[in-house]
Amino acid sequence: MDQDKDTTTSKAETQDEILLAALKLFVDQGYFNTSLTDIAQTAGIQSTSALYQYFISKQTIAAKLYGSILDSLNISVDDIRRRNQKPSEQLRGIVDLLFKLTDEAPEIMQFLLLVKIKDILPEQKPLLETAPFVKIIKIIQTGIKAGEIRNLDPVLVFSHFFGIINHTLVLVLNGALDKKADAYQSQTWLAAWHTIAKK
Amino acid sequence: MDQDKDTTTSKAETQDEILLAALKLFVDQGYFNTSLTDIAQTAGIQSTSALYQYFISKQTIAAKLYGSILDSLNISVDDIRRRNQKPSEQLRGIVDLLFKLTDEAPEIMQFLLLVKIKDILPEQKPLLETAPFVKIIKIIQTGIKAGEIRNLDPVLVFSHFFGIINHTLVLVLNGALDKKADAYQSQTWLAAWHTIAKK
C-alpha cells in the first residue's frame, strides 16, 4: 500500500475538499460559470495546477461528484428497504430522507434536482436508469402488486408521487417557500401518498 | 417608419429564424455548449458577424427568447381566464395548454421546464414572479376563497398541482414516458386536481 499513515492531510481528504468546493460552486453559479481557478480558491488551493494531482479534468470532478451522490443515495435506499417491509413505509422512508437532506445538505439536493447533468456529462445514464431510481420504481411495482398502490404505469406513478415531492423541495431550495422543508413535510407526504394510494 | 413593404425576408423574420435556431440548440445541447457559430449555421447564416445585425450579444438572444415565451404564455393565460369563470376550469385550461405545447412545440416546454435561466441570465426574475405565474397563483387564491380548493398556502398548492403536471411532462420530454403527452393527460389532470380540490 502506498500510504499507510500520514499526519498531514491525506490525498483522499484533499479530494473531498475539492469535491465539496465544486459542489458548492456548481449549484451556486452553474458548472459552466465556474472555472478551475474558482474551485482551487474555494478549496483553499493556490493554483489550478494542484488540482491535476487529484483529477485529470474538470469533467471528472463533476463525474466523481455525481457518482458519489448517487452511491450514497443508493446505500440509503438499500437501508430503507431493509428496515421497512411495506412499500408505503419504504416510500415514506425515502421521503423522510429527501426532506432531511434538503434541510441539512441543501447543496446535494440542488445538485440532484437542479443540475442538468446531460449538459455536463453527455455520456451519463439518465437519472431514472441509475441504481437508486431503478429500486424506487421496483418499490412502486411491488406496491401495485400488493394492492397498496393504484394500478397505473409505474413510471407514471413515480412521476405523480415525486412530482409533488421534488417540486416542493425545489421551491424550498429556491426560497419561494420560505420555511424549512421540514415544515411542509407532513402535508406534502399526505398529498403525494394520497395521489397514488389505492383507496 | 423605416420599412413599410419588402419582398425579401424582413428583419423581423430573420430575427425569428435566429431565435428558433437558438431555441432548438439551447434545449438540445445547452446554452453553454452552443456557440454563435452553431446558431448562425442552424439559422442558415454563413457567418457569426451577421448575427450582430439582429442581436448585440449571445445573452440578448437568450433574453429575447425567454421574454417571448413568457409573453405568449401570458397572453394564453389571459385568454383562458377570460373564457372560463371557475378557477377549476381555468386551471384545466392551463393544463390543456401545457400538454398541447408538449406535443406540438416540445422545445418551448423544454426551455420552460428544463433550462436553468438563472445560470444564463442572472438578472432575471425567478419564474414564479413573472406575469403568467403570478396570475396562476391568483387563480389558486380565488379558488381557495371560492371553496373549490383546499385552504393551504397558495404556493404550496401550486407546488403540489404543478409538481404532478410538470414532472409528468418532463418525463414525456425525456422519453422516460414513451407515449405522447396527450396519452397521460386525463389521468394526470385527475391526479393533480384531486390533490388540491376540497372534497
Add this chain to the structure above:
DNA sequence: GTCTATACGCCGATAGAC
C-alpha cells in the same frame, strides 16, 4: 506536492471591405 510560467484553443465580439 505545490508553485510559476506558459502553451493552446475556442469563442465572443469588432473592424472594415464589398
Add this chain to the structure above:
DNA sequence: GTCTATCGGCGTATAGAC
C-alpha cells in the same frame, strides 16, 4: 446587409523549477 479577417480574453491543461 453579409462577408473576411482578426483581436482580445478566458479557461483548460501542461512543463518544469523548487
